[in-house]
Amino acid sequence: MKDTGRRILLGRVAGAFGIRGEAKLESWTEPRSAIFRYQPWILRDARGNEREITGVRGKESGKHVVATFPDVADRDAIEAMRGTEIYVPRSALPPPSEGEYYWVDLEGLKVVTVDGVSLGTVSHLFATGANDVLVARDDERERMIPFVQPQYVTSVDFGAGVVTVDWDPDF
Template sequence: MNDPGRRILLGKVAGALGLRGEVKLESWTEPRDAIFRYQPWTLRDAQGREREISGVRGRETGKHVVATFPDVADRTAAEALQGLEIHVPRDALPPAKPGEFYWADLEGLRVVTVDGVALGTVSHLFATGANDVLVARDDERERMIPFVQPQYVTAIDLDAGVVTVDWDPDF
């Protein structure tokens, strides 16, 4: 978590919109248009090639987050951006509020039960309609634990690298 070169995936280019070079973004920031606050972006394609870009402007519409990239003036150029991942340095994000956490900061932490049974490490988290879910993986299995505090996730210690859960290891 303290790696100064660490980057966080904030979204991706979902496709072209219209004829003037605008693109639709998938943004995983809250609110969705906050993605524009964290520039420069590092754009990464499926082959792992990267380039840095600044000056992307945009807005949230009811349905999409729409972006205009510098030097992208037509649909053909916009279509070439589809699938690019948008990364920013972790230290570009503001500190989390007390009791809140960036999902990316939880990934890789050890997961243990309140009784000290190791359940693996946090692989990732995902949202459902009802609550977020923490996915803990070890060599043998994957466990999906509702990210409900303090009922199931009882403690998070970023300094120690541990998430403590009240969860049956056999479930």
Template sequence: MILLGRMLGAFGVRGQIKIESWTEPREAIFGYQPWILRDPQGRQREFKGARGKPSGKHLVASLPGIEDRDAVEAMRGTEILVPRSALPAPQPGEFYWVDLEGLRVVNLQGVDFGTVSHLFSTGANDVMSVQGDRNRLVPFVEPDYVTSVDFDSGVITVDWDPDF
């Protein structure tokens, strides 16, 4: 399952909900349905028919069968997941973040930094969190800092000072 976003809470009083989407573009999340909704307690259910639009830095969505603010507030923190098979194959030179997680990271001098635990966006660029002897945050900027991604060997090579 691939995590595409999460529900942030109510928007207005008519049962709309704010959604944080990690798809690109962010509205693409509505094209990957049905969703598997996983609430903060870990319970899952399938859901289809969500539609929405951008509103500021989030999306505002309407969910069939959910029509009041209290029902929406109960969904706060719910994760939106889809099966990996629902996503299109990445174009050459593109990567899904989930495909990078777990890859080993080494620099040009062969220093092993550890493995990618997760990625996040800062707005300016994406950043890899690399867990090894310590946590390193390495900008995922090609070719400036990320010089190669080799899925066959499971290694990302970076031009990054090990002391930074």
């Protein structure tokens, strides 16, 4: 692969759409059709095999995005791709706006309280209906901290590699 840096998971092949080799995609971009702006794609199948592809086109259709792959022309080939994950190099994404973050950029940062108590590192983040949640993990436990600024997440310092939180270490 050309870019050996971090990758962002943007979606997955959900199955075939019609009989002409189009694919239904689950897209986690906003809007969903924005997935086509970020190429090349790195396709990773269930066995871990990867290949890079460019020139994928598509549009929104119902609750899925419909895609046409330049090298796939029949329904059976698309069905064989079901579950294939769609990644892009982190460098393919534009810089986030002020006060916004790509989750992948936060993963691995140290998490400390405003009082300097270490809570471990950012393991991952996930979305809920109300807000995103930062998961801080150390050798002993995992803490789920609402990613609400500035109430709970008081600062993110990429230079120092630290996320500072206003959070009770015993919670």
